Amino acid sequence: xxxxxxxxxxxxxxxxxxxxxxxxxxxxxxxxxxxxxxxxxxxxxxxxxxxxxxxxxxxxxxxxxxxxxxxxxxxxxxxxxxxxxxxxxxxxxxxxxxxxxxxxxxxxxxxxxxxxxxxxxxxxxxxxxxxxxxxxxxxxxxxxxxxxxxxxxxxxxxxxxxxxxxxxxxxxxxxxxxxxxxxxxxxxxxxxxxxxxxxxxxxxxxxxxxxxxxxxxxxxxxxxxxxxxxxxxxxxxxxxxxxxxxxxxxxxxxxxxxxxxxxxxxxxxxxxxxxxxxxxxxxxxxxxxx
Ligand SMILES: C[S@@+](CC[C@H](N)C(=O)[O-])C[C@H]1O[C@@H](n2cnc3c(N)ncnc32)[C@H](O)[C@@H]1O
Numbered sequence: 288x289x290x291x292x293x294x295x296x297x298x299x300x301x302x303x304x305x306x307x308x309x310x311x312x313x314x315x316x317x318x319x320x321x322x323x324x325x326x327x328x329x330x331x332x333x334x335x336x337x338x339x340x341x342x343x344x345x346x347x348x349x350x351x352x353x354x355x356x357x358x359x360x361x362x363x364x365x366x367x368x369x370x371x372x373x374x375x376x377x378x379x380x381x382x383x384x385x386x387x388x389x390x391x392x393x394x395x396x397x398x399x400x401x402x403x404x405x406x407x408x409x410x411x412x413x414x415x416x417x418x419x420x421x422x423x424x425x426x427x428x429x430x431x432x433x434x435x436x437x438x439x440x441x442x443x444x445x446x447x448x449x450x451x452x453x454x455x456x457x458x459x460x461x462x463x464x465x466x467x468x469x470x471x472x473x474x475x476x477x478x479x480x481x482x483x484x485x486x487x488x489x490x491x492x493x494x495x496x497x498x499x500x501x502x503x504x505x506x507x508x509x510x511x512x513x514x515x516x517x518x519x520x521x522x523x524x525x526x527x528x529x530x531x532x533x534x535x536x537x538x539x540x541x542x543x544x545x546x547x548x549x550x551x552x553x554x555x556x557x558x559x560x561x562x563x564x565x566x567x568x569x570x571x572x573x574x575x576x577x
Contacts, residue, residue: 289377292336293361294527296464298520299337303365304513306339306396309493309568313506315347321489321572322422326350328391331414333380333407334358334398338366340424341373344394354390356380381406388416396424396570399474400465408481415577421483425474427490427569434562436555437514437548447541451529458528474573483575495566497556507556510566515549 293299328351332341335355345353355375357363367375378384380402393411411421475486497507522541525533
């Protein structure tokens, strides 16, 4: 039972809510154009987390069989409950529990930077059939601007985040998060180095700005509440990462204040008072064939 990622790095809600928006059907045609896949494929998502991308793939390629694999037991349990039509398994990407040449497509999102490249690409090369497609999605620098009503910090909040900042950095190092960072040249170079051909790069930007009139109120609410969930998860994780530095009461008070701010943000949205908080994600997509 491995629950390191979901306990110490990113919680289920943070990943599921943000990825459900990033891979929502509004952006389906853009992704599908770049993925350039036939339907009726066997598709394996590596490091699928709680499964939001796998769910989108199942909707976008309804005649394909979707598989998802992750090392974290909490993610796999959640994903399997959410989407019983997808075959989720617990396992290690550096030693995939699948036969050689058994998939048409492998795909991953924000995983390449956490796994040693020869194992990451080598295993995908092994399980792909000849002419199979490897898709590596990697988050690049975007824009994250919180609404003014959320960015403002009380002394209480500032004190907690200052007190725990060194511990949070140590935690990232301790769990080897982003141990293999790769820039926009290194990602395709690595894919070629490990045997893939016809390597191409593309970028998709997803502009999640609740006040943007192209979005429905439901989407705007989902964006605001995804940020709320991320902030609450960060506060909750202090109980595991910094239990000796913050009291449970302090964490509860932090969470109460987060709710007050986000409730205010929703009230401003309802009243038509714009905040223009922006979450622009830039995803690089590297595509190669075996
Ligand atoms: C940044 S998260 C991304 C999760 C998911 N792809 C998403 O976008 O929501 C990285 C994921 O890679 C998984 N992971 C890291 N190393 C792994 C390994 N060696 N084998 C399987 N999964 C791994 C983690 O458990 C985590 O779920």
